[in-house]
Amino acid sequence: MTTAEAPAAIRLPADVQTTAPRGWKRYRARTFYAFVSPWLAGFILLTLFPLGYALWLSFTNFDGMTGHYRYVGLQNYADIFRDPDALHSLGRTALYTVITVPAAIIIGTALAVLVNRPVRGRAAFRAIFYLPAVVPIVASALCFKMLFDSDFGLLNHIFNQLHLQTIQWLADPLVFWVMIAMTLWGVGGTMIISLAGLQGIPGELIEAAKVDGANAWRAFTRISLPLLSPIILFEVITGVIASIQAFIPALLLSIQSGTVAATSVPQSNYLFMIHAYAQYFDYGRFGYASALLWALFILILVLTAVIFKVSGRAVFYESGPDEAAQAAAGHATGGKAER
Amino acid sequence: MSGRFSRRRLLAGAATAAGVAAVSSACGSGADSTTLTIMGNHPSEITDSDVAGFSKKYPNVKIKFVTNSVQLLTAMFAAGDPPDIIRDQGVQNTPYLVKRDLAEDLAPYFAKSTVLTDDKIAAVDDVWRYDGSVQGKGPRYGLAKDYSQDAMLWCNLRVFEKAKVEPPDPTTPMSYEEMLDVAKRITRRKGAQYSAYGLYPPFDVSLSAGVINMVTSAGGSVFNSDYTKVDFSAPEAKSALQWYLDYADAQVGPTVARPLAAGAAAAFFADQLGMVGYGYWFGGEVASNPQVQDHVRFVTAPQFGSTRTSPCFAAVGHWIPKTSKHKQEAWNFFEWYFGEQPAIDRAKSGWGLPGITAMNADLPETKPYQKQALDVQNAEFSHMSVLKYSPYVAFTALDASLSQAFVKGLESGLSAGKLADLVNDTLNPLLEQGKELVA
Numbered sequence: 001m002t003t004a005e006a007p008a009a010i011r012l013p014a015d016v017q018t019t020a021p022r023g024w025k026r027y028r029a030r031t032f033y034a035f036v037s038p039w040l041a042g043f044i045l046l047t048l049f050p051l052g053y054a055l056w057l058s059f060t061n062f063d064g065m066t067g068h069y070r071y072v073g074l075q076n077y078a079d080i081f082r083d084p085d086a087l088h089s090l091g092r093t094a095l096y097t098v099i100t101v102p103a104a105i106i107i108g109t110a111l112a113v114l115v116n117r118p119v120r121g122r123a124a125f126r127a128i129f130y131l132p133a134v135v136p137i138v139a140s141a142l143c144f145k146m147l148f149d150s151d152f153g154l155l156n157h158i159f160n161q162l163h164l165q166t167i168q169w170l171a172d173p174l175v176f177w178v179m180i181a182m183t184l185w186g187v188g189g190t191m192i193i194s195l196a197g198l199q200g201i202p203g204e205l206i207e208a209a210k211v212d213g214a215n216a217w218r219a220f221t222r223i224s225l226p227l228l229s230p231i232i233l234f235e236v237i238t239g240v241i242a243s244i245q246a247f248i249p250a251l252l253l254s255i256q257s258g259t260v261a262a263t264s265v266p267q268s269n270y271l272f273m274i275h276a277y278a279q280y281f282d283y284g285r286f287g288y289a290s291a292l293l294w295a296l297f298i299l300i301l302v303l304t305a306v307i308f309k310v311s312g313r314a315v316f317y318e319s320g321p322d323e324a325a326q327a328a329a330g331h332a333t334g335g336k337a338e339r
Numbered sequence: 340m341s342g343r344f345s346r347r348r349l350l351a352g353a354a355t356a357a358g359v360a361a362v363s364s365a366c367g368s369g370a371d372s373t374t375l376t377i378m379g380n381h382p383s384e385i386t387d388s389d390v391a392g393f394s395k396k397y398p399n400v401k402i403k404f405v406t407n408s409v410q411l412l413t414a415m416f417a418a419g420d421p422p423d424i425i426r427d428q429g430v431q432n433t434p435y436l437v438k439r440d441l442a443e444d445l446a447p448y449f450a451k452s453t454v455l456t457d458d459k460i461a462a463v464d465d466v467w468r469y470d471g472s473v474q475g476k477g478p479r480y481g482l483a484k485d486y487s488q489d490a491m492l493w494c495n496l497r498v499f500e501k502a503k504v505e506p507p508d509p510t511t512p513m514s515y516e517e518m519l520d521v522a523k524r525i526t527r528r529k530g531a532q533y534s535a536y537g538l539y540p541p542f543d544v545s546l547s548a549g550v551i552n553m554v555t556s557a558g559g560s561v562f563n564s565d566y567t568k569v570d571f572s573a574p575e576a577k578s579a580l581q582w583y584l585d586y587a588d589a590q591v592g593p594t595v596a597r598p599l600a601a602g603a604a605a606a607f608f609a610d611q612l613g614m615v616g617y618g619y620w621f622g623g624e625v626a627s628n629p630q631v632q633d634h635v636r637f638v639t640a641p642q643f644g645s646t647r648t649s650p651c652f653a654a655v656g657h658w659i660p661k662t663s664k665h666k667q668e669a670w671n672f673f674e675w676y677f678g679e680q681p682a683i684d685r686a687k688s689g690w691g692l693p694g695i696t697a698m699n700a701d702l703p704e705t706k707p708y709q710k711q712a713l714d715v716q717n718a719e720f721s722h723m724s725v726l727k728y729s730p731y732v733a734f735t736a737l738d739a740s741l742s743q744a745f746v747k748g749l750e751s752g753l754s755a756g757k758l759a760d761l762v763n764d765t766l767n768p769l770l771e772q773g774k775e776l777v778a
Contacts, residue, residue, distance in 0.1 A: 066439050085743075165531075167531050171596060264743070264746055281735070282739035283736045
């Protein structure tokens with residue numbers, strides 16, 4: 001092609017030629033920072049600063065009111081291992097986590113499978129199962145107290161009618177199971193997340209598996225469950241973090257108020273955060289309580305890393321729709337699709 | 340006109356709105372206006388009428404209330420911006436506040452006041468005095484809005500009638516053992532379900548106050564002479580802890596491990612609680628529950644040891660922080676709230692005894708139960724005693740350590756000696772640290 005044959009320079013229409021960004025677009029970087037700045041400010045002021053402040057306090061003997069506190073080094077951290085209440089509360093928190101997290105995921109996923117089926121009134125069932133999750137926890141706790149109160153509760157009333165021995169539900173050791181029940185009462189949140197995951201699974205995968213001879217259980221365990229595994233991992237991690245930090249259910253189920261609200265929580269519900277709260281506001285040990293919270297923060301980080309590590313082989317990450325479909329179909333039919 | 344919402348127009352609008360808001364705020368507040376921040380119970384204790392009266396007298400002072408909470412108070416002190424007036428319990432907290440240099444010495448204000456003069460102030464207000472070593476002496480740091488002798492009892496006579504048990508004599512003290520025995524006889528329960536509790540002992544205002552009162556009556560003290568150590572293993576303290584364990588074992592009333600869900604007042608007014616350990620202030624509650632007024636009786640405090648004691652457990656009132664930015668305005672509110680119409684209104688309501696002696700004449704006595712309560716109260720004044728607290732540890736820590744030890748003890752069947760060890764082990768390091776912090 002000669003120069004003479006070369007096409008003339010492309011001429012753009014007049015309105016396209018003057019395409020210098022207008023309005024907000026002229027300041028993309030500034031606009032970006034303007035929009036993220038509220039979050040950034042919140043993160044710095046409400047997360048980073050308190051974290052740093054608590055870290056500093058954890059190395060002091062500050063009592064919350066006196067300005068004459070001093071640096072005590074790692075003393076507060078060493079005290080955690082000598083504090084039987086801290087270790088007891090950590091044990092109770094671990095038990096609470098080990099029970100509530102798997103139970104919430106199993107029940108939530110089971111409910112999600114149920115309400116994902118084409119049954120009559122499906123929308124109503126979804127709403128009913130999800131409703132407890134949106135009820136404020138204070139209202140839930142009140143209902144549970146009314147249900148389980150030894151004198152005026154519905155349960156003991158029924159026991160009385162049946163001439164059965166009435167029971168102190170809100171005292172040790174049963175109050176722990178009341179707290180578990182109250183926590184699982186809000187399982188609708190997990191259900192909604194699992195339902196969203198289930199609805200993201202292409203229907204043809206299930207159909208293909210059935211054509212290849214898989215029954216419903218096999219299709220669920222070999223197709224739905226592997227494809228849901230990233231969702232389940234998310235639920236495990238957020239569930240573990242929430243359970244380790246659980247505080248409100250135990251406090252609300254405790255009947256005392258005032259200065260002994262935290263320390264009169266029954267021993268089986270004496271969770272780690274209750275202990276930290278009592279150290280802060282009942283005992284005025286701000287330095288030690290901050291060390292407790294920092295220890296918890298580190299524990300959560302380690303646990304999250306461990307969960308990520310051990311879940312690597314169990315979680316099925318969808319690298320692309322075709323690969324996922326092939327892999328899942330292969331699982332469902334015991335490898336028949338690949339043969 | 341273009342309907343497009345341009346950035347320029349948005350910014351211009353926002354700037355205008357901000358300007359208008361700033362100008363109107365400045366105009367509204369007035370140049371010499373002051374805002375007094377009160378951490379107190381509004382409107383239950385400082386009523387709207389109290390605030391309106393103060394605003395009428397001091398139109399340039401606005402009042403802002405903040406929630407009465409130790410968490411908030413700590414945060415406000417940490418931020419260097421504490422409230423100007425703070426609600427507190429004078430019995431437990433005066434030495435603690437003064438040793439930490441937190442409370443303003445009000446002696447100069449009292450010296451100039453014509454409303455709150457020494458001759459008008461009740462003896463109980465001395466719990467708000469501290470000279471650095473002895474509570475009850477030295478300058479005043481606060482005042483009680485009202486008070487009661489909190490170890491006294493209110494009896495629901497219907498519960499006694501149903502159990503065919505004679506109610507306690509109003510002015511002769513029962514021993515704690517006798518009180519427990521009466522409670523056993525009037526309690527009605529089936530399994531874990533109670534139709535009538537016998538006793539709600541006088542620990543509700545403060546668990547530590549209840550225990551310290553018992554120990555004092557027995558001639559002991561939980562603190563050593565300079566308040567730097569506790570010893571709950573001493574015989575008097577151990578027997579007080581043992582009484583609580585016996586009471587819990589008798590299952591005649593709620594405990595820290597098995598509390599009463601609806602609270603003592605609800606059970607008492609439903610004729611489901613025979614004796615409740617509350618002071619004169621509970622008459623204010625009775626006034627709001629006419630259904631029980633014909634079958635209540637106010638009786639003297641039970642006696643644990645050889646000495647008859649009937650202390651005030653709290654003397655709830657207010658103090659002014661040293662770092663308050665509006666001390667004069669806060670004092671003006673003090674005079675109004677503690678010495679003028681609000682104090683008269685409180686006395687008339689029967690919600691506690693007034694901190695100003697002359698206002699005892701305003702206490703209600705028109706109804707038979709009010710008259711009975713006032714007669715018993717008048718006889719009880721002579722047995723008034725003062726509890727001792729350490730300046731080195733917050734009373735919340737005492738309450739918390741006792742409640743935690745009781746919860747553990749009642750659930751695990753620990754002995755009183757073991758409970759005492761738990762409390763000592765918790766509190767002594769705190770006292771040691773507290774001493775270092777205020778040194």
